[in-house]
Amino acid sequence: MTGSYPAQTPQQTRHKDIGRLLLRCPDRAGVIAAVSTFLTEAGANIISLDQHSTEPEGGIFLQRTVFHLPGLSAAGPELEREFAARIAPAFDIEYRFTDAAKPxxxxxxxxxxxxxxxxxxxxxxxxxxxxxxxxxxxxxxxxxxxxxxxxxxxxxxxxxxxxxxxxxxxxxxxxxxxxxxxxxxxxxxxxxxxxxxxxxxxxxxxxxxxxxxxxxxxxxxxxxxxxxxxxxxxxxxxxxxxxxxxxxxxxxxxxxxxxxxxxxxxxxxxxxxxxxxxxxxxxxxxxxxxxxxxxxxx
Amino acid sequence: MTGSYPAQTPQQTRHKDIGRLLLRCPDRAGVIAAVSTFLTEAGANIISLDQHSTEPEGGIFLQRTVFHLPGLSAAGPELEREFAARIAPAFDIEYRFTDAAKPxxxxxxxxxxxxxxxxxxxxxxxxxxxxxxxxxxxxxxxxxxxxxxxxxxxxxxxxxxxxxxxxxxxxxxxxxxxxxxxxxxxxxxxxxxxxxxxxxxxxxxxxxxxxxxxxxxxxxxxxxxxxxxxxxxxxxxxxxxxxxxxxxxxxxxxxxxxxxxxxxxxxxxxxxxxxxxxxxxxxxxxxxxxxxxxxxxx
Amino acid sequence: MTGSYPAQTPQQTRHKDIGRLLLRCPDRAGVIAAVSTFLTEAGANIISLDQHSTEPEGGIFLQRTVFHLPGLSAAGPELEREFAARIAPAFDIEYRFTDAAKPxxxxxxxxxxxxxxxxxxxxxxxxxxxxxxxxxxxxxxxxxxxxxxxxxxxxxxxxxxxxxxxxxxxxxxxxxxxxxxxxxxxxxxxxxxxxxxxxxxxxxxxxxxxxxxxxxxxxxxxxxxxxxxxxxxxxxxxxxxxxxxxxxxxxxxxxxxxxxxxxxxxxxxxxxxxxxxxxxxxxxxxxxxxxxxxxxxx
Amino acid sequence: MTGSYPAQTPQQTRHKDIGRLLLRCPDRAGVIAAVSTFLTEAGANIISLDQHSTEPEGGIFLQRTVFHLPGLSAAGPELEREFAARIAPAFDIEYRFTDAAKPxxxxxxxxxxxxxxxxxxxxxxxxxxxxxxxxxxxxxxxxxxxxxxxxxxxxxxxxxxxxxxxxxxxxxxxxxxxxxxxxxxxxxxxxxxxxxxxxxxxxxxxxxxxxxxxxxxxxxxxxxxxxxxxxxxxxxxxxxxxxxxxxxxxxxxxxxxxxxxxxxxxxxxxxxxxxxxxxxxxxxxxxxxxxxxxxxxx
CATH class of the missing domain: 3.40.50.170 (Formyl transferase, N-terminal domain)
Structure with a gap:
């Protein structure tokens, strides 16, 4: 409406090629390694990775990962297919990928x-x-x-x-x-x-x-x-x-x-x-x- | 028990001759003037005076007054008698005097x-x-x-x-x-x-x-x-x-x-x-x- | 601009007949009594009265008084004249009256x-x-x-x-x-x-x-x-x-x-x-x- | 000194087999994957993993990892040697392992x-x-x-x-x-x-x-x-x-x-x-x- 606000990088630019992966699975060893290795091998750079276990043992493991992947909007579907095929089943992971550039x-x-x-x-x-x-x-x-x-x-x-x-x-x-x-x-x-x-x-x-x-x-x-x-x-x-x-x-x-x-x-x-x-x-x-x-x- | 704390004025000294008057009465004009005039005429210097009316009109008036009166511990009972006789009845005041030096x-x-x-x-x-x-x-x-x-x-x-x-x-x-x-x-x-x-x-x-x-x-x-x-x-x-x-x-x-x-x-x-x-x-x-x-x- | 906000009492109405008196003078006994008696005798009801002394003794006394006086806008100038003549000189008071209804x-x-x-x-x-x-x-x-x-x-x-x-x-x-x-x-x-x-x-x-x-x-x-x-x-x-x-x-x-x-x-x-x-x-x-x-x- | 405080698990018990790894290195892709894979393969379960990059690009990467490794006090030195040999050099990592059970x-x-x-x-x-x-x-x-x-x-x-x-x-x-x-x-x-x-x-x-x-x-x-x-x-x-x-x-x-x-x-x-x-x-x-x-x- 008013063109003259202090310049702000539009969200689409700021968040270009930034993906987010939210996942949930039974809590057991190896999830972080498997997911981070998968993303790294796919060419992504992990920007942040947070996780929470709902119980000291035997609970649910929750994780939010933010990563940078050049060409994300094109590469996303393939990344998701690969994740579904190779990683999710091994750990019973429910997950959701989102593209940060899409508000x-x-x-x-x-x-x-x-x-x-x-x-x-x-x-x-x-x-x-x-x-x-x-x-x-x-x-x-x-x-x-x-x-x-x-x-x-x-x-x-x-x-x-x-x-x-x-x-x-x-x-x-x-x-x-x-x-x-x-x-x-x-x-x-x-x-x-x-x-x-x-x-x-x-x-x-x-x-x-x-x-x-x-x-x-x-x-x-x-x-x-x-x-x-x-x-x-x-x-x-x-x-x-x-x-x-x-x-x-x-x-x-x-x-x-x-x-x-x-x-x-x-x-x-x-x-x-x-x-x-x-x-x-x-x-x-x-x-x-x-x-x-x-x-x-x- | 340990004699070497940073020196503090004992409460009895700090609060010497400091009195407090708490009162409550139906809210009407003139209470503050009557009470402050009474204290002033009794030789007291009012240090602070806070008041609250529970309703905009027709509620209860509450007041806390702190005052300095040289020789308070001796003069207190007389002050209280005078207040009871001359001020309280005119405004239906319930009140309580306390001596700040008595913890x-x-x-x-x-x-x-x-x-x-x-x-x-x-x-x-x-x-x-x-x-x-x-x-x-x-x-x-x-x-x-x-x-x-x-x-x-x-x-x-x-x-x-x-x-x-x-x-x-x-x-x-x-x-x-x-x-x-x-x-x-x-x-x-x-x-x-x-x-x-x-x-x-x-x-x-x-x-x-x-x-x-x-x-x-x-x-x-x-x-x-x-x-x-x-x-x-x-x-x-x-x-x-x-x-x-x-x-x-x-x-x-x-x-x-x-x-x-x-x-x-x-x-x-x-x-x-x-x-x-x-x-x-x-x-x-x-x-x-x-x-x-x-x-x-x- | 938009007529449909939740109804608010306009300030002029809310604050009708509400006056404020700010004053400053050398700190000595009797100011509160003199000012509150003056206002009471002038027909005002004191709503709140706050005060502060800048030093335990010999400092400056500051006070803000809010009062309700029916017909304030007409009666204000006379009230101020009276205050200037009868109260201010006795205590070396600098003061300012304001009408709360005037934003x-x-x-x-x-x-x-x-x-x-x-x-x-x-x-x-x-x-x-x-x-x-x-x-x-x-x-x-x-x-x-x-x-x-x-x-x-x-x-x-x-x-x-x-x-x-x-x-x-x-x-x-x-x-x-x-x-x-x-x-x-x-x-x-x-x-x-x-x-x-x-x-x-x-x-x-x-x-x-x-x-x-x-x-x-x-x-x-x-x-x-x-x-x-x-x-x-x-x-x-x-x-x-x-x-x-x-x-x-x-x-x-x-x-x-x-x-x-x-x-x-x-x-x-x-x-x-x-x-x-x-x-x-x-x-x-x-x-x-x-x-x-x-x-x-x- | 007093035996009767509300029971608390002593730290040595609470933190048994809990290790912490703090590291710092130039920021580039793959560190999280490498470290988490190393710990997983060593038999550790990662409890939490926090990281921070000091710049959007080309800065320093900092990470704190908390993990559970059964037998940590015995296995710790070997773990550290392996990390020094296999992981640290590849990413120019400075690091410190600590045993949470040692206050x-x-x-x-x-x-x-x-x-x-x-x-x-x-x-x-x-x-x-x-x-x-x-x-x-x-x-x-x-x-x-x-x-x-x-x-x-x-x-x-x-x-x-x-x-x-x-x-x-x-x-x-x-x-x-x-x-x-x-x-x-x-x-x-x-x-x-x-x-x-x-x-x-x-x-x-x-x-x-x-x-x-x-x-x-x-x-x-x-x-x-x-x-x-x-x-x-x-x-x-x-x-x-x-x-x-x-x-x-x-x-x-x-x-x-x-x-x-x-x-x-x-x-x-x-x-x-x-x-x-x-x-x-x-x-x-x-x-x-x-x-x-x-x-x-x-």
Whole structure:
């Protein structure tokens, strides 16, 4: 929209020929050696390699590898075929290769509150978030004027408790096949299990408390009533169990008796937008692995 | 015990002639003027004056005033009589005068864990906490050798679920009339409503989570299972409702997937001792006013 | 610009009849009583009263009082006259009354970086900052499109080392008499002592390090070279001595060896905008008193 | 000394058969594959593997590998010989193998301040620090009684500006060959380049400011005079350039105008002991690699 920002290397250039390999398998000796040898022999230079074992022994082994391979976009499919044939079976590896130069396609669902939505759009315009925002869907029209300057389509789909099925059907029409991630940026509506099953992309939500404290609604009012000295926010993947999905990131801010509920809402907004943007960044960089109801963030 | 610490002005000297006045009354105009004029006319110099109204209008007015009055220990009773006669009735004021030179008498109840207990004893030896520790009561003998070098009496009163009534009776014999505050420094035993009613001093407890998350036991294990990214601690006054008393102070520390439950216990211990020592300090400085289930910390 | 934000009480309504009195005088007994009695007799209800003595004895006494006085805008001048006649002389008080309902008029000076500027404009649109942004002056045209949606005049005055005198003259023409505060939001140009003397309003600057570390330019590069584990930002009043004015607020963020200089710039930007917005808010609420080269933030 | 602490697996058991390999070499493809294949073929299971390249291209490659090898203490020398013969030359690798079951031998140098010293001794008694404290050397006798209960030898070697050469000679007699690390726990004396050259072990110091702010002495007084809003502490390796060695860890605490210099000293002490203990832990776990004047902390 404005051509004159401080020059930033476009993501496609910065991440050219950078591949990521995420894998999971039963924990046993030799996986790191086998995978790193495979990549090296394929001509790749390993940039970083992180791993985690869920138990001291007999658990699950998780690994994220970032590598540089000249000509990745052409060579990728062959690399993946080779890996599937020669390495994966020997260690029972589930895996996923991604090309860092292909930003994730992200839809943001919003309502009336602007802070999380605008912060995501602003950070992405600065080149911080490694994503393409393909659309904003809101159940109220209020934020249209705010979104327009970012050059992102804004779609108003009224959604209430009453018309949920119909609203979700319209959303799915837009989303299915078009997005790699859906972000609920203070969307304020329940998402049904049917929607989750149908949308074919993970959802990240921002909850306005440091879960598991204050599960549910009206968290800031309840925080004030309980007299806590910290309020916080939690970014998590959405599952069928409301507010109980795997936590990606949390943070808190200090409050005291002088703060009203309105002050808590305002101070909490700063934590919400910071926490959500970190969670989205990490997801877009393929840093997060879900394991049971926990996340490993490499 | 060791005569060679860096010289510190003893509390009795530092706080000589320093008085504190805590008051509470219906919120209406004129209280600050009346109280400050009264103190000034009595020859006192107001050092600090903090106040809080619980509602914008029609709530409760709370105030903490610190003042310097030459000859306070002699003049105090007369000052209090005058205040009771001339000021308090006009505004329906409940109040309490304290002499800052008289440190609070504190008993610490402990079990096997050393971190909170030792940190309190060590900070107090440095002159940080404005209190006199009159005794440590423990339901296990393990920490006796740790406490002895601080010159504080260590009393072992075995306490379990089975002998609770008898143990509390022995504790009350020691405590009643002898202490201004009881600190539960990871004491790990339930305290009965009967004990609370009989002890005639407030109790401060340290809970090993950022309440209201993880009310109850095994907080670090449950934190690990829930996959939270922060663990914390909460210092609160003890009431009949377990883990639901007024919160004084809270803090958190960041964790990640690499931390085991044992790591959480270790990291949490640092937060527990820091949070508890701040709560005890503020209490001993008469900074805390309870209002409903909240605290105002001036 | 958009009519549909969550309803906020306009500042003029929220702060109706709220006055603030800031004063400074030699520290001696009776000031609090005299001032609070004066306000009470004038019909005011004191909402909060903070004070600070710069020395235990014989220093300067500083006080900020917030009060509610029905009909303040009409009654203010008379109140001030009375205070000048009856109270100020007896205690050698320098003072300033302000009407909380009159937001400070603020000009923001910017260059090419958007983060501090946009955060101030966004927070102010939400009603967080108690100010009116009367203009943005930038020495580059780049941010014009960003500023326009906020309904704030954007003035492009090219400024470089070479044309400084001329640029400052044009800025002064716009600023003098029209603003209560000038905010340098990553303005990146030296401000001359002549400008400071002529502008007749205080200036707040944001420095991209935790001063006094890394005084001067290229702070993030130097932070990387020194291998620090924290980077930060400092908001301060501008004086003739570059980077040495009274500090208002500081904060830091943790970094490690994996971060490049570019990452430091990005992470630092979040701290810069947070620190600057807090400093501006406190200034606009008349919370800051300068004393020597320090600030007291009530 | 006290037999009844909560059971902890002794380090020798916990870390049995755990080896660590730290290496450094020019950055080129294949190192990870070669090293991990070597370890796997030797029968080791890689537990964690961290690496860092100092430049995007053509820099230095640093790696820390933790592995489990049954019978390590017997098999270690052969493993090392094989690595030297087969792997190191091919990649110009400098390396160091360590046995995690052999705790580092640490001497602590102290003066009169107790907080850093006691915190290290206390944490180590809890089993947190993976070290053996072989002696405390102090230039004042004051802390002898504090150290004795920990069962650690306390040696009093008076040291002043005047007798520095003699004092250092006596220190070296005790230290040389007996320690793997020397910790300056608020030692308050200059260490000469001659001492550094002769002691044959790295030194870690704790500086009472967030370097590079307030290099030198009287940091808290200077912090108060400058009016900063944060004070901090820095743990760093000691080099010939005072206060300029590689930084290992830093942290800060918030202060305001109400704090005296004495308060800053007290608040800073908490940061000092926390920062120093983290630095010592990381060193003892072979997590720190020095590169130029920076540290990589894996």
């Amino acid at each position: 994730k396609r992200v839809a943001i669902l919003a309502s009336k509150a602007d802070h999380c939505l605008l912060d995501l759009l602003w950070r992405n315009r600065r080149g911080e978030l490694d994503m393409t925002v393909v659309m904003v869907i809101a159940n109220h029209p209020d934020l249209a004027d705010q979104v327009r300057p970012f050059g992102v389509p804004f779609v108003h789909i009224p959604a209430t408790r009453e018309n949920r099925a119909e609203a979700e059907a319209r959303q799915l029409e837009l989303l299915r096949g078009n997005v790699d991630l859906v972000v609920l940026a203070r969307y304020m509506q329940i998402v049904t299990p049917e929607f989750l099953a149908a949308v074919e992309a993970p959802l990240i939500n921002i909850h306005h408390s440091f879960l598991p404290a204050f599960i549910g609604a009206n968290t800031y009012r309840r925080a004030k009533e309980r007299g806590v000295k910290l309020v916080g926010a939690t970014a998590h993947y959405v599952t069928e169990n409301l507010d109980e999905g795997p936590i990606i990131e949390q943070d808190v801010v200090r409050i005291d008796h002088t703060h009203t509920v309105e002050d808590l809402v305002r101070l909490g907004a700063d934590v919400e937008r910071a926490v959500l943007s970190r969670a989205v960044l990490w997801h877009c960089q393929d840093r997060i692995v879900r394991h049971g109801n926990e996340t490993v963030v490499f | 609070k008498r504190v008993a610490i109840l402990a079990s096997k864990a050393d971190h909170c207990l030792l940190d309190l004893l060590w900070r107090n030896r440095r002159g940080e906490l404005d209190m006199t520790v009159v005794m440590v009561i423990a339901n296990h003998p393990d920490l006796a050798d740790q406490v002895r070098p601080f010159g504080v009496p260590f009393v072992h009163i075995p306490a379990t679920r089975e002998n609770r009534a008898e143990a509390e009776a022995r504790q009350l014999e020691l405590l009643r009339g002898n202490v201004d505050l009881v600190v539960l420094a990871r004491y790990m035993q339930i305290v009965t409503p009967e004990f609370l009613a009989a002890v005639e001093a407030p109790l401060i407890n340290i809970h090993h989570s950022f309440l209201p998350a993880f009310i109850g036991a095994n907080t670090y294990r449950r934190a690990k299972e829930r996959g939270v990214k922060l663990v914390g601690a909460t210092a609160h006054y003890v009431t009949e409702n377990l883990d639901e008393g007024p919160i004084i102070e809270q803090d958190v520390v960041r964790i990640d997937h690499t931390h085991t439950v044992e790591d959480l216990v270790r990291l949490g211990a640092d937060v527990e001792r820091a949070v508890l020592s701040r709560a005890v300090l503020w209490h001993c400085q008469d900074r805390i006013v309870r209002h409903g289930n909240e605290t105002v910390v001036f | 400070k008029r603020v000009a923001i000076l910017a260059s090419k970086a958007d983060h501090c500027l946009l955060d101030l404009l966004w927070r102010n649109r939400r009603g967080e900052l108690d100010m009116t942004v009367v203009m943005v002056i930038a020495n580059h045209p780049d941010l014009a499109d960003q500023v326009r949606p906020f309904g704030v005049p954007f003035v492009h005055i090219p400024a470089t080392r070479e044309n400084r005198a001329e640029a400052e003259a044009r800025q002064l023409e716009l600023l003098r008499g029209n603003v209560d505060l000038v905010v340098l939001a990553r303005y990146m140009q030296i401000v001359t002592p002549e400008f400071l003397a002529a502008v007749e309003a205080p200036l707040i600057n944001i420095h991209h390090s935790f001063l006094p570390a890394f005084i001067g330019a290229n702070t993030y590069r130097r932070a990387k070279e020194r291998g620090v584990k924290l980077v930060g930002a400092t908001a301060h009043y501008v004086t003739e001595n570059l980077d040495e004015g009274p500090i208002i607020e500081q904060d830091v963020v943790r970094i490690d060896h994996t971060h490049t200089v570019e990452d430091l710039v990005r992470l630092g930007a979040d701290v810069e905008r947070a620190v600057l917005s807090r400093a501006v808010l406190w200034h606009c609420q008349d919370r800051i008193v300068r004393h020597g080269n320090e600030t007291v933030v009530f | 580092k031998r640490v001497a602590i140098l102290a003066s009169k301040a107790d907080h850093c010293l006691l915190d290290l001794l206390w944490r180590n008694r809890r089993g947190e620090l993976d070290m053996t404290v072989v002696m405390v050397i102090a230039n004042h006798p004051d802390l002898a009684d504090q150290v004795r209960p920990f069962g650690v030898p306390f040696v009093h070697i008076p040291a002043t500006r005047e007798n520095r050469a003699e004092a250092e000679a006596r220190q070296l007699e005790l230290l040389r060959g007996n320690v793997d690390l020397v910790v300056l726990a608020r030692y308050m004396q200059i260490v000469t380049p001659e001492f550094l050259a002769a002691v044959e072990a790295p030194l870690i110091n704790i500086h009472h400011s967030f370097l590079p702010a307030f290099i030198g002495a009287n940091t808290y007084r200077r912090a108060k005079e400058r009016g900063v809003k944060l004070v901090g502490a820095t743990a760093h390796y000691v080099t010939e350039n005072l206060d300029e060695g590689p930084i290992i860890e830093q942290d800060v605490v918030r202060i305001d105008h109400t704090h005296t210099v004495e308060d800053l000293v007290r608040l800073g002490a908490d940061v000092e002991r926390a920062v120093l203990s983290r630095a010592v832990l990381w060193h003892c776990q072979d997590r720190i690699v020095r590169h130029g004047n920076e540290t990589v902390v894996f």
